[in-house]
Amino acid sequence: MTQFYQAVLRDGGPRLGPRLRRCFAAWAGVDDTGDPDFEHARGRTRTAFADNEACGRYTHDGPTGDGRLRTTATWASGRKGAPGWVRVTVEGDLEEAAVTAPGFMPAFLATGRATDGAVPVEAGPLLVGPEEVKELTGWLARADRGVPVIVLTVDRSDTNLVAACADHLAETLAGIAVVVRLYDARTQDDLNTWLGGDLSVFGGGLRTYLSGVRPGEETYPMRHQPRGGGAIRDQGVRSLEVVVKGVVDLSVHRPLPTDIRQTEPRVARILAGALPPGELHAAPPSPAAIAVPRGPRIPKPAPPSEPKTPAPELAPEPPTPALESEPELATEPAAPQPETDDLADDIAAKLADRLDDSVLEALVDMARGGDSETTILIRTMSAHLQALTRAVESTGLLDTSATDSAPGNAADQELERLRKQYEQLELDYTELQEHERKAQDRIRWLESRLAEHADPVYGIRHDTDPDGCWEAESLMDVVQRARKQLRHVDLPDTLDTEVSKLDVMYPRQRRRWTGRTWDALRALDAYAEARAEARFTGGFYDWCARPLPGAPVITPTMVSMKESDSVSGNPKYQRRRVFRVPEEIDPSGRVYMPSHIKLQQVGSPAPRMHFLDDAGGATGKVWIGYLGDHLPNTRTN
Structure with a gap:
């Protein structure tokens, strides 16, 4: 599903x-009973409430246009008196939708004093006079501000129009922007004195200020987008569509704070009863604590017993009238059960069979710092997730085009339970991946420290980040960081289209790819540096199989240095893998790049990163030609 809106x-x-x-209930039109676990269905629209004293999650899923939209509000109390947090998202299976803030957001903001962690987020527009300008400039300058501040100036010709525009922006962008309306011309002049000429706003126009406004130091002032007063006077509220779309898109790519990213996966487990509410802010759980519990085994019917020696014949007794109908009742066949009734039991049995005692021991070993068992665990969890996905998809239960059924239908209830279980497995798998990345990064740092103290086992020392591995929220964040920090890897601007498509179209899966992408780029950079300095001989696959001690690597199974014969021998598929390079590598400026890194082995999407290894050549770099979904081959076409 595509994510269209996100408020934190x-x-x-x-x-x-x-x-x-x-x-939420008033907006969804539901008569809420207040039960900790309450669901309501009307036709194809479903609303669910699940909460306790520590956290909760409310969802509203219904048809809209040619698809569906799902609005989710998740909350959790703070730790030791700290403020609680709320995350509201809107997702859907629509290709494009003009989604704005859900209707309950202004009402919720009016009930308290919400902030984005740095500045207050109000239900309506704020009227700022000369006395509040200093506070407003403080908000604009804060680098930790997450939401943009939209400032509307005075229009002497039509003051009502500015007020109407402010109200419209505050309603459609509730929770993801602060809307400010300046009181008079003096307030406008005072603000512009602080902003300077490049960042000022005037003439009945508005300007959207992103975080960290630095008057006189902005290298690109137009990152704070203005909207002229003439366009607003000519088109009215319609001229604000570009402002609304820009802010909504910005909210989707806003990275989650660390504490929310770590706490949110536990909310589902607490609501499902797998964790007590007191574990919401506890230390990160061991992998064994989040494993799928082994359910009770369903006894199989006993095989028919061997025929015994017949007993001596006795004189037959005449049947009594009361027993004449019993044979018919005993031999009447039972009514067939729906095929979906046994689906959950089959999946649970498969998972229980795979999660045997040896795997649980591996989970405990990982929690204690074991490295080899960690790799085995990740592969096991991956196999479980893929098996569950195939089992659910093979039933066709996820077909949203199916006809409506009654709210109490057993198949609908089973579908909802399987969907929640699948989503939880995805979260658990992603969390385990992050634990594994951090463990590997910590091991490399420890090896570098041992090398620093001249331990011959670990060879020479490498500069490794002692603060742990970086966690990105989107693939675009990874690309931008790599462009700034990795000197031996080149990522052209042409990558951004496909990278952004993965971020927007698959918001729930992208976190699974960000860590692998960053690790792969770091490994390529370290390899290219060592190769250019003649400290390593061989290709990138050799580097991943036998790296220098403490250096960044990825699993060799992620690396493929060539394409299959069916791709390399097909001009149509080969052309799709030709990307740009500098002329010192090839005079035509383009070369065929069959080498690629598998950011996800199987499934759809299965992102790939194609590259050209020139670390030992004229440029001494690795050139990234493509980063996006799997390119066409005989299986995709």
């Missing part, structure tokens, strides 16, 4: 959950 708020007010639930 801090709220330290009392009774956070009940306030959010009340507003």
